[in-house]
Amino acid sequence: MRRALLYIVGLAIVVVLTGWFITAPAPISAAALPDHEPDLANGEIMFYAGGCASCHSAPDAKDDDKLKLGGGRELKTDFGTFRVPNISPDPETGMGGWSTIDFVNAVMHGVSPGGAHYYPAFPFSSYIRMKVEDVIDMKAFIDTLPPVSNQVADHDLGFPFNIRRGVGVWKLLHLSPEPALTIADASEEVLRGQYLAEGPGHCGECHTPRDAMGGLKLAQWFAGAPDPEGPGINPNITPHADGLAWSESEIVDTFITGFTPDFDTLGGTMSLVQWNLSRLPETDVRAIAAYLKAVPALPDAVVAKAADEVQDY
Ligand code: HEC
Ligand code: HEC
Structure with a gap:
């Protein structure tokens, strides 16, 4: 009886530890980045193709104000409300000071500079299909946009969705750089x-x-x-x-x-x-x-x- 109990407890520990390990964020290292001189014109194209301003500009922003990426929009979902962060080059409340590898890991792998998972409300599971050079160019373009000082409040998510580690399970199932379709004889x-x-x-x-x-x-x-x-x-x-x-x-x-x-x-x-x-x-x-x-x-x-x-x- 006691043996069986020990066995079950032991097994539970193994399951939890394995779960913890396989859900760990997997950022890439700076050494893995290609040697690439950023191309601003291509970065601008990637920025518009990526639709970053749709989510990261202020809620009522029009025209040129959409290039102020101070965040603050609310995305209401079944899991709760996401508040889109400030990714303008502001050093205190935005992305000023981020390195290229910080940006690549965030946009392509959904991992923060502090090593936490981002939620897939941020569409990194599509951006992972991008060429890393294009993502580097995009950062160079965003760095030229106006800094906006705006501290965005945290998301408002219910349990268990408020536990970022859980996103690791989602990533195991869904995060892949493979194209969605295979199109025969594509031009x-x-x-x-x-x-x-x-x-x-x-x-x-x-x-x-x-x-x-x-x-x-x-x-x-x-x-x-x-x-x-x-x-x-x-x-x-x-x-x-x-x-x-x-x-x-x-x-x-x-x-x-x-x-x-x-x-x-x-x-x-x-x-x-x-x-x-x-x-x-x-x-x-x-x-x-x-x-x-x-x-x-x-x-x-x-x-x-x-x-x-x-x-x-
Ligand atoms: C944020 C969600 C969202 C994204 C991302 C999105 N769409 Fe849409 N799309 C919509 C919605 C909502 C409509 C319906 C618009 C309407 O009713 O006027 C729509 C409509 C369309 C239509 C018109 C369909 C019709 O029958 O009227 C096309 C074409 C289209 N989208 C293509 C695209 C393409 C290509 C992309 C990627 C570059 C894209 N969409 C990305 C939400 C999205
Ligand atoms: C559909 C809305 C949406 C789009 C489009 C979008 N994002 Fe985001 N982004 C978010 C949300 C929501 C978060 C917060 C994720 C979290 O906290 O887990 C986020 C987080 C980020 C972060 C992390 C910021 C921080 O302070 O940690 C970066 C960097 C970022 N986005 C860059 C981009 C770039 C670059 C693009 C365009 C290529 C883009 N995003 C497009 C919704 C979006």
């Missing part, structure tokens, strides 16, 4: 679009449904998903009858102007995405449109709610 243009959309653009974070463990269902890539912040639907954008009926050039025009072929405007969170897309070189917008035409056509993953159930933005 250079489609590959560029795939890189921009699956990596920095993090389109899948909104347009792909998630499984019970919070991971994106790759088999339903872009087939539409519930909006985590509201009652609406993030639409199916695959080339299926349920999805996007627009031609490639109509997609390009919509991303550049914000006006859709059906004389509507891109609304909701997509208007923030469009603000970023309209600042990319046109060749990159075309590449994203070409990729959208090359993804597998899939029926809607979720059924849209009736119009009167959907809240207007």
Whole structure:
């Protein structure tokens, strides 16, 4: 009896220690960074492709004020409220003083300079698909933006989501630098679009449904998903009858102007995405449109709610 008890206690200790070990944050070391001279023009492209301003600018920021990355937006989710931090180059309350490796580990691996996990509300699980050189360039560009002094309050999350270590389990299941799709005979243009959309653009974070463990269902890539912040639907954008009926050039025009072929405007969170897309070189917008035409056509993953159930933005 006593032996059995000791055995169970011993086993429990092993399970806990193993769990603690495998959920440990895994940052990379500065020595692993490539020798790379930052390219500001490319950094600017990566910044807009990455949509950083959509979350990190002040809640009501318009136009140039969106380049003030003082944070403060609240992201309301089922787990609680996330408050987006200040990543402006302010030395006290922002990211001033961060080294390149601090930034690379945060953006690509979801690990803080202090060695803690970030929550995947910060879409590093898409940014991990980026080339590290592009991330280094992006930091150089962000360093040129105005510093903003703004101390952002902590997140407001319920138990057990307030325990950052738990994110380690999520990362084990979902964090991978592999592309989401394998597209046969993809042209250079489609590959560029795939890189921009699956990596920095993090389109899948909104347009792909998630499984019970919070991971994106790759088999339903872009087939539409519930909006985590509201009652609406993030639409199916695959080339299926349920999805996007627009031609490639109509997609390009919509991303550049914000006006859709059906004389509507891109609304909701997509208007923030469009603000970023309209600042990319046109060749990159075309590449994203070409990729959208090359993804597998899939029926809607979720059924849209009736119009009167959907809240207007
Ligand atoms: C969907 C919203 C969203 C987008 C888009 C986003 N972030 Fe964040 N970011 C967050 C949230 C939320 C956190 C806080 C995560 C945490 O505390 O675990 C965060 C944290 C960070 C941090 C850590 C800051 C600190 O003080 O520790 C950095 C650096 C960062 N983001 C950079 C970026 C960059 C660069 C981009 C664009 C490539 C970006 N983020 C895009 C939501 C976002
Ligand atoms: C933060 C969530 C979010 C992200 C990230 C996002 N989208 Fe969207 N997208 C939406 C929402 C919400 C709509 C619906 C907008 C509306 O109703 O006007 C939408 C609409 C669209 C539409 C129009 C669909 C239609 O039938 O009207 C296209 C095309 C699109 N998104 C493509 C993209 C691409 C490409 C990316 C990545 C570069 C992307 N989205 C990233 C939320 C997002």
